[in-house]
Amino acid sequence: MKVEFQESTRKMEKTLEVLREDFGAIRAGRANARVLDRILVPYYGVDTPIGQVGTISSPDPRTLMIQPWDQTLLKPIEKAIQASDLGINPQNDGRVIRLIFPQLTEERRKDLTKQVRNIGEGGKVAIRNLRREAMDAIKKMKKNSEITEDEQKEAEKDLQELTDKYIKKVDEICEIKNKELMEL
Numbered sequence: 001m002k003v004e005f006q007e008s009t010r011k012m013e014k015t016l017e018v019l020r021e022d023f024g025a026i027r028a029g030r031a032n033a034r035v036l037d038r039i040l041v042p043y044y045g046v047d048t049p050i051g052q053v054g055t056i057s058s059p060d061p062r063t064l065m066i067q068p069w070d071q072t073l074l075k076p077i078e079k080a081i082q083a084s085d086l087g088i089n090p091q092n093d094g095r096v097i098r099l100i101f102p103q104l105t106e107e108r109r110k111d112l113t114k115q116v117r118n119i120g121e122g123g124k125v126a127i128r129n130l131r132r133e134a135m136d137a138i139k140k141m142k143k144n145s146e147i148t149e150d151e152q153k154e155a156e157k158d159l160q161e162l163t164d165k166y167i168k169k170v171d172e173i174c175e176i177k178n179k180e181l182m183e184l
Contacts, residue, residue: 005162008134012127012166019123019170023177026112031064031101041073041080050077064099071095104181112181120174124167131163 024034033056040047050056054068054077068074074092081090081099091098104112135156142152 015126031058066097123170
């Protein structure tokens, strides 16, 4: 009997997905609408993501333009962006809000690469925790005589290979984000 790891694989994929979302929120000197994903605006009493209350466009590589469908939302959107950790002052012209992304300083780039490294480490820890859970399940199966000792060893080897594969993917995603941050 071969032990399958569909659940572990699914959870590891989910970890990579969350990692990509976290990295999407780190601005890299280039306008990216994903930095607004976590900013919520009060809309009819419900906190709503900016992308769901207007159109977000990028007229040039360093600018995002937010055009709310309801003009009464201009001030709340502006306040939400100012209250966020985005570090950009919105420009409201009465119809649209413009966000102009400045060039990142060398010091800020280094801070962001440290942040990327920390988020990447968190992803690796999550994957290792999933490995530990699966290892515990394998040992339990062996203890309950559902699998033989040879099958246990094979399953543990397969699980380690799966874990190594996903840890490598985390490193690759971190490397891509760091390259993006260090581009001038």
